[in-house]
Every structure is written in structure tokens, then in C-alpha cells.
Amino acid sequence: MEWSADNIALIENSLRKGGLTMTTIHNLGFPRIGVQRELKHAVEAYWAGKQDAAALENVGRELRARHWQVQASAGVAHVPVGDFAWYDQILEWTTTLGAVPARFGQPEGAPVSLDTLFRMGRGRAPTGTPAAACEMTKWFDTNYHYIVPELTPGQTFRIARESLFDQVREAQALGHDVKPVIPGPLTWLWLGKGDSFGAGAGDEGKLALLEALLPVYEDVLARLAKLGVAWVQVDEPVLVLDLPPAWKQAFQAVYARLAASPVKLLLATYFGGLRDNLQWAAALPVAGLHVDLVRAPDQLQPVLAALGKDKVLSAGVINGRNIWRADLDAAQALLAPAAAALGERLWVAPSCSLLHVPVDLAKESGLDAELRGWLSFATQKLDELSLLARALGGSPDPAAQRALAAQRDALAARRQSPRIHNPAVAARLAKIQAVSRDRAPFAERIAAQQAALSLPAYPTTTIGSFPQTAEIRGLRRDWKSGALGDAAYEEAIRAEIERVVRFQEKAGLDVLVHGEPERNDMVEYFGELLAGFAFTQNGWVQSYGSRCVKPPIIFGDVARPAPMTVGWSAYAQSLTSKPMKGMLTGPVTILQWSFVRDDQPRQETCRQLALALRDEVVDLEQAGIRVIQIDEPAFREGLPLRRDDWRAYLDWAVDCFRLSTAGVRDDTQIHTHMCYSEFNDIIASIAAMDADVITIETSRSNMELLEAFEDFSYPNDIGPGVYDIHSPNVPEVDWMVGLMKKAASRLPKERLWVNPDCGLKTRAWPETEAALASMVEAARQLRQAA
Numbered sequence: 030m031e032w033s034a035d036n037i038a039l040i041e042n043s044l045r046k047g048g049l050t051m052t053t054i055h056n057l058g059f060p061r062i063g064v065q066r067e068l069k070h071a072v073e074a075y076w077a078g079k080q081d082a083a084a085l086e087n088v089g090r091e092l093r094a095r096h097w098q099v100q101a102s103a104g105v106a107h108v109p110v111g112d113f114a115w116y117d118q119i120l121e122w123t124t125t126l127g128a129v130p131a132r133f134g135q136p137e138g139a140p141v142s143l144d145t146l147f148r149m150g151r152g153r154a155p156t157g158t159p160a161a162a163c164e165m166t167k168w169f170d171t172n173y174h175y176i177v178p179e180l181t182p183g184q185t186f187r188i189a190r191e192s193l194f195d196q197v198r199e200a201q202a203l204g205h206d207v208k209p210v211i212p213g214p215l216t217w218l219w220l221g222k223g224d225s226f227g228a229g230a231g232d233e234g235k236l237a238l239l240e241a242l243l244p245v246y247e248d249v250l251a252r253l254a255k256l257g258v259a260w261v262q263v264d265e266p267v268l269v270l271d272l273p274p275a276w277k278q279a280f281q282a283v284y285a286r287l288a289a290s291p292v293k294l295l296l297a298t299y300f301g302g303l304r305d306n307l308q309w310a311a312a313l314p315v316a317g318l319h320v321d322l323v324r325a326p327d328q329l330q331p332v333l334a335a336l337g338k339d340k341v342l343s344a345g346v347i348n349g350r351n352i353w354r355a356d357l358d359a360a361q362a363l364l365a366p367a368a369a370a371l372g373e374r375l376w377v378a379p380s381c382s383l384l385h386v387p388v389d390l391a392k393e394s395g396l397d398a399e400l401r402g403w404l405s406f407a408t409q410k411l412d413e414l415s416l417l418a419r420a421l422g423g424s425p426d427p428a429a430q431r432a433l434a435a436q437r438d439a440l441a442a443r444r445q446s447p448r449i450h451n452p453a454v455a456a457r458l459a460k461i462q463a464v465s466r467d468r469a470p471f472a473e474r475i476a477a478q479q480a481a482l483s484l485p486a487y488p489t490t491t492i493g494s495f496p497q498t499a500e501i502r503g504l505r506r507d508w509k510s511g512a513l514g515d516a517a518y519e520e521a522i523r524a525e526i527e528r529v530v531r532f533q534e535k536a537g538l539d540v541l542v543h544g545e546p547e548r549n550d551m552v553e554y555f556g557e558l559l560a561g562f563a564f565t566q567n568g569w570v571q572s573y574g575s576r577c578v579k580p581p582i583i584f585g586d587v588a589r590p591a592p593m594t595v596g597w598s599a600y601a602q603s604l605t606s607k608p609m610k611g612m613l614t615g616p617v618t619i620l621q622w623s624f625v626r627d628d629q630p631r632q633e634t635c636r637q638l639a640l641a642l643r644d645e646v647v648d649l650e651q652a653g654i655r656v657i658q659i660d661e662p663a664f665r666e667g668l669p670l671r672r673d674d675w676r677a678y679l680d681w682a683v684d685c686f687r688l689s690t691a692g693v694r695d696d697t698q699i700h701t702h703m704c705y706s707e708f709n710d711i712i713a714s715i716a717a718m719d720a721d722v723i724t725i726e727t728s729r730s731n732m733e734l735l736e737a738f739e740d741f742s743y744p745n746d747i748g749p750g751v752y753d754i755h756s757p758n759v760p761e762v763d764w765m766v767g768l769m770k771k772a773a774s775r776l777p778k779e780r781l782w783v784n785p786d787c788g789l790k791t792r793a794w795p796e797t798e799a800a801l802a803s804m805v806e807a808a809r810q811l812r813q814a815a
């Protein structure tokens with residue numbers, strides 16, 4: 030029997046007659062990209078002028094219809110509407126509110142067009158004048174990026190797009206009971222930025238905009254009510270953050286006012302516990318509250334106590350941030366008291382929107398059956414919810430009982446699988462405290478390194494990758510598909526390495542790199558060579574706009590069956606007498622950009638990664654590589670949402686970096702790279718990583734962001750990026766000299782390196798050659814002036 034909305038209703042009725050209640054299941058949001066990334070392909074074709082707006086609208090409509098159907102068939106009551114977005118859900122809402130920055134030339138009073146939305150997201154669209162895109166930044170602690178609302182004092186708002194209402198009607202016409210989903214006013218303001226406001230998200234000045242904003246919220250809610258909508262989900266994930274007092278007060282005032290609206294509000298919080306916000310947030314005058322019980326199961330009891338006697342509790346018990354099958358017995362045990370206490374007022378849901386997981390496991394034909402049995406993507410998570418609701422109802426039908434038993438078996442099999450447990454890794458981890466994390470003091474190391482490397486003042490280097498031409502990507506593709514044999518592939522990659530080495534020698538760079546032509550992606554490359562990783566064929570997750578990523582899955586103990594980079598690096602070193610830098614991705618970054626196992630703490634997995642990398646570092650050293658870079662671009666984004674949790678994270682993250690690097694001699698130089706520049710809060714931990722050289726992004730901030738390093742008297746070497754690799758523009762020599770002089774006014778010049786902001790893989794050769802030639806010239810002038 031199909032588990033459709035209709036027979037849910039039937040069963041609900043029969044259960045009620047028998048004195049039982051059926052727990053409502055609902056969903057906070059569904060991935061919009063489509064299982065074949067249809068949305069990506071459609072918007073990209075539209076941007077390229079290969080498909081018109083009507084065709085694009087059709088694809089959107091089809092995807093929405095399909096996704097609503099998937100949800101309704103799983104028994105989801107009130108399917109979410111408003112989770113669909115052409116580019117980003119915050120941008121959808123920003124344009125709905127009419128908050129379009131002046132440079133996009135939005136005519137007053139006119140509806141905001143789709144092309145204006147695209148221009149805000151990416152600077153250009155098939156029609157309209159190109160303008161600087163709005164800033165994009167990470168969505169809480171996920172790898173999704175949203176478009177930052179731009180705020181100005183005195184700004185006005187109005188309903189400037191109809192898409193939300195249109196989509197409500199669209200879903201209703203398909204027979205669905207809908208629950209619109211909108212960002213809450215406080216979360217939207219918190220995420221916004223403006224020159225007239227402080228840099229911190231919590232700037233109080235932004236709250237003054239509420240006066241103009243709230244009437245538009247009231248209008249939206251009134252219009253939704255007119256469409257027959259009963260529930261509206263208002264997302265306020267900022268409730269899991271450290272909120273300044275003014276924001277806490279604003280929550281009370283805002284929801285006291287919105288309580289008068291003619292719909293029921295479900296206030297949704299996710300990505301963590303409410304903690305100090307729990308008492309008052311649970312008492313806000315809304316009809317329902319959603320809480321994340323995956324990240325914070327302990328908050329169930331206090332939430333129940335604070336909830337009041339009429340409110341619906343939506344319990345987020347299926348992990349919306351990871352891809353493992355859920356332990357439904359544990360979820361049932363957790364929720365049983367709540368089900369008894371709340372009856373029909375208990376709803377169950379994923380912990381957060383399913384935006385952060387791939388669409389459908391059924392499309393994964395490449396995974397072996399055992400591994401597949403452990404996994405659950407968005408579509409499967411809804412089936413899990415449905416099962417959980419039936420289990421909570423007390424008398425699951427035979428089909429549900431069979432499904433529950435199968436789920437139990439799959440989990441038990443996973444726990445015992447020899448594919449997860451590697452005794453050698455366990456034995457090594459048991460003795461991890463004895464593994465050294467300490468090297469000699471930096472002063473001793475750098476002296477030994479200078480003797481070994483004899484580098485000039487202001488040494489020049491690059492971050493690792495060189496242009497990845499279509500030809501190189503073609504080589505890798507053909508080799509993977511088997512069209513190109515191992516020997517031919519190796520020969521072609523070697524030729525590319527030689528070309529990159531010869532170029533760097535000619536350009537006069539001091540520490541060379543091999544260019545990374547063998548790497549598709551800095552995490553995937555290592556994941557494919559390490560044990561304990563699996564890769565999906567279609568496990569796409571939206572990262573930003575039309576861009577999707579396919580995170581590896583770390584399912585078991587991580588081990589390194591064989592060296593991963595030594596062959597390529599040793600070959601590159603054999604071509605030159607200059608030092609060749611070995612190039613690795615750090616443990617925290619590999620962890621951060623993968624789906625990680627949920628059966629052990631994250632730091633445990635990170636330590637396993639660190640030990641595997643340590644072996645690689647030692648092998649590189651033994652192969653004659655004297656400079657080794659361990660990239661940690663995701664180090665900062667791993668920071669927990671709450672300050673109280675920072676210390677613990679930073680301690681293990683720093684420890685893992687040191688574990689991976691401390692196996693080398695004093696005269697082997699360890700570099701790290703982080704492509705951002707906000708170090709104010711974490712500079713002590715960056716220093717504690719104790720890399721000999723750190724390269725960072727600074728060119729766009731005019732070296733001002735070196736202040737954190739200056740104030741801390743950062744002791745080790747540092748390479749502040751002198752030009753922005755995101756732009757094809759060739760930087761001027763004088764400009765780079767000027768930047769380095771600014772750097773030298775903040776930090777000892779003996780500690781400074783000269784390098785670009787990040788890797789060059791997205792650049793083309795001509796501009797790369799010109800830019801690096803200018804950069805080397807800048808270093809030469811700096812040395813002369815010194």
C-alpha cells in the first residue's frame with residue numbers, strides 16, 4: 030500500500046476512534062536542486078541565453094510539484110512552500126521584501142524581476158545592467174552560502190514579488206495542504222549588513238528597521254491567511270546563537286505583535302540548542318515551536334516544561350545535516366514521554382531543512398548494498414519520519430513493523446561491520462597521547478630551515494595549484510573512465526608538472542610547487558586514497574547559487590594504505606634544485622567538507638585523519654621534500670555557533686594540526702594556508718598551530734587585517750596574499766610593493782613572505798604568468814629597498 034496523504038488520513042481516523050492519536054509529521058524544507066541537478070542545469074542554460082524564462086519557470090514548477098509529491102506520499106502534513114529558490118532562499122525573501130540595493134536600478138513600485146534577483150546574486154543576468162553582486166556568506170555552520178541582505182537606515186519595505194503566493198496557489202491546485210516557510214524578521218535582520226551599521230551581526234542599530242519591516246510581515250501573513258493557509262513556519266535559527274539583550278527583547282516585541290495575525294505561527298529553531306534563550310523563546314506567543322533534538326537532545330525536557338499547555342512542539346529528531354539512517358528506537362524512546370504528554374500537539378520533523386543532504390539514495394547505483402543500507406538521503410529521511418510516527422502511535426501495522434525491524438538490523442550491521450573498525454587504527458589511537466605534538470622552539474627551527482633552504486629575504490611562493498586547463502580536466506576524466514591507461518596518464522601529468530616547474534624557475538620563484546594537476550578537489554583527492562571513505566555518484570548538495578558539491582562520506586576508521594602524494598612531489602623535486610613544496614589538505618578541512626560518521630565524536634575522526642596525514646608528511650620528508658604545506662582553509666568555519674563551545678573545538682583542532690605536522694625534523698619547513706583573514710577571535714589558536722609559515726588572504730583588505738597578527742605579536746613567518754586570485758586582473762608591481770610595505774609596518778620584515786591570496790587553479794595561464802612575474806619583481810624591489 031502506498032503511504033499517501035489519503036491513507037494517512039484514514040489511519041489517523043481509525044486510530045482516533047481507537048483512542049490513539051497519530052503524530053503529525055512535517056518537514057522544514059526540501060532540497061530544490063533536483064536529483065539530477067535539474068535546477069542547476071536550467072538556471073545555467075537560462076543565464077547563457079540557451080533557454081528562455083518560460084522554460085526556466087517550467088523546470089521550477091516541475092521540481093516543486095515533484096518534491097511536494099515526494100513529501101506528501103511520505104505522509105508529510107502541510108508540505109513546505111517557500112523553500113524553493115532560484116538562487117538562495119534568503120535572496121528570495123529579500124526580493125519579496127523589496128530590499129533591492131540602489132545600484133540594481135529597481136524602479137519604485139514595480140515588481141522585482143527574476144533577472145534583478147539573479148543580478149543581486151551574481152552581478153549579471155540576461156537582461157538588466159550588470160552591477161556588483163551582493164556579498165555571499167556561509168549559512169550558520171553549514172557549507173551552504175546565502176546572499177547577504179543589504180541594509181540602510183530608513184529603508185522601506187513592501188511586498189515586491191508574488192512568488193511565495195503564487196507557489197502557495199500552485200501547491201494547493203495540486204491538492205496539497207501547505208505550510209509556507211519564511212525567514213523570521215530577526216533572523217533576516219541579523220544576517221543583513223550595511224555601512225551604517227556595525228560589522229557584527231548583532232548590531233542593535235539594525236533593530237530600528239523593524240518598524241518598517243513588521244507591517245510587511247503582517248501583510249504577508251494576512252495574504253497567506255486569505256489563501257486558506259493555517260500554519261506558517263517562521264524560521265528564526267538565530268535563537269540558537271548568543272543573542273545580545275536588545276535582540277532578546279526584540280523577539281518578545283516582534284512576536285507579541287505577529288501573534289495577532291490570522292495564521293498560526295510555527296517558530297523554527299535549528300542547528301543547536303536554545304540554551305539561555307530557552308525559557309523566554311518557548312514562552313513566545315506563537316502556536317508552535319520547532320527545536321533541534323539531534324544537536325541538542327537534552328533540551329527536550331526543559332522545552333516541555335516551558336512550552337505551555339496549548340503549543341505544538343515540533344521535535345526535530347531526524348538529522349537534517351547528515352546522511353546516516355536514524356536510530357528510530359532511540360528517537361522513539363526520547364519522544365515517548367513527550368508523545369504521552371502532548372498527544373496531538375507533538376509533531377515530528379527533521380532537525381532542520383533537508384537542504385543540506387542529497388535528494389534521493391535510490392539514484393545511487395554505485396554504492397555497494399551494505400553501505401547503502403546505512404544511508405538515508407532527504408527522500409529516505411521522510412520515510413523514516415513516517416515510520417517513527419507510526420511507532421510512536423503505539424501499534425504499527427505489519428508493514429511498519431517489518432520496516433522498523435529492517436532499520437534496526439541495518440544499524441546493528443553497521444555497528445559491527447569490519448569495514449568500520451580497523452584494529453590497527455584503534456590501537457594507534459589508544460596510544461595517541463604518547464605521539465609527539467611538539468617541535469623545537471620556532472627560533473631554532475627557522476635557523477635550521479634557513480641554513481637548509483638558503484632563501485632570500487621576502488621569499489616568494491604560491492599556494493599550490495596552477496591553472497587547471499580543460500586539457501588537464503580531460504586527462505583526469507579519461508583516466509577515470511578507463512579511456513586513458515595508467516602509463517599514459519602518468520606521463521601526461523608528469524609533463525604538466527614539468528611545465529609548471531620550468532615556468533616557476535623561469536619566473537624566479539623561490540619555493541616551487543608541482544601545481545596539483547592530479548587533483549580534482551582538495552578533499553576528494555585524499556578521500557579517494559584513504560580507507561574509510563566512500564563517494565556517491567549523485568549525492569549533490571547545494572553550496573551556493575547553481576553550485577553543488579558532492580561531499581565524501583567518512584564511514585569507517587581512516588587509514589592510509591599507501592603514500593598519496595609522495596610520487597608526484599618527489600618527481601617534481603627531481604626536476605629542480607629549488608625547494609619543492611609538498612602539498613596536503615589538513616585534517617580539519619577534510620573533516621569539515623565531508624559527511625562524517627555519527628558513531629564517534631568528530632574529534633576522534635579528525636585524529637584518525639591527522640595520524641594518516643602525519644605518515645604522509647614523514648614520507649614526504651624522507652623522499653627529500655623539505656617544505657610541506659598543510660592547507661586548512663576550513664579551520665575557521667569549524668568554529669561552533671556558541672562561544673562557550675569554541676575552546677573545546679579549538680583545542681582539538683589545533684591538536685590535530687600539530688599531530689599531523691610534528692613528526693618532522695627541525696629543518697623541514699611546515700606551511701599552512703587559510704584563504705580568509707578574520708583571525709581576531711582565534712589568533713592565539715592560529716599561533717598555537719605553530720606552522721613555520723602561514724599564508725593568508727589579505728589583498729582585498731589592504732593588509733588591515735594583519736592587525737590581529739600585529740596585536741598578538743605573532744611570532745612565526747607569514748605570507749599575506751598580495752593579490753586576489755579571484756580576478757583575472759594582473760596586479761601592478763607598485764601596488765604589491767605598497768601592500769608589503771604596509772605589512773612590514775605591522776610585522777617584522779624578516780618574517781614576511783610574498784605570495785598570492787590562494788591557489789591559481791581557476792585562473793588561465795596568460796594572466797597567471799603576468800601576475801607571478803610582477804609578484805617576483807615586487808619581491809626583488811622589496812629586497813633592494815631593505
Ligand code: GLN
Pocket residue numbers: 492493494551612660662702703704787788789790
Ligand atoms: N593548495 C590549494 C590550492 O592551491 C589550496 C586551496 C584552498 O585554499 N582552498 O588550490
Ligand code: ZN
Pocket residue numbers: 492662702703704786787788
Ligand atoms: Zn586558499
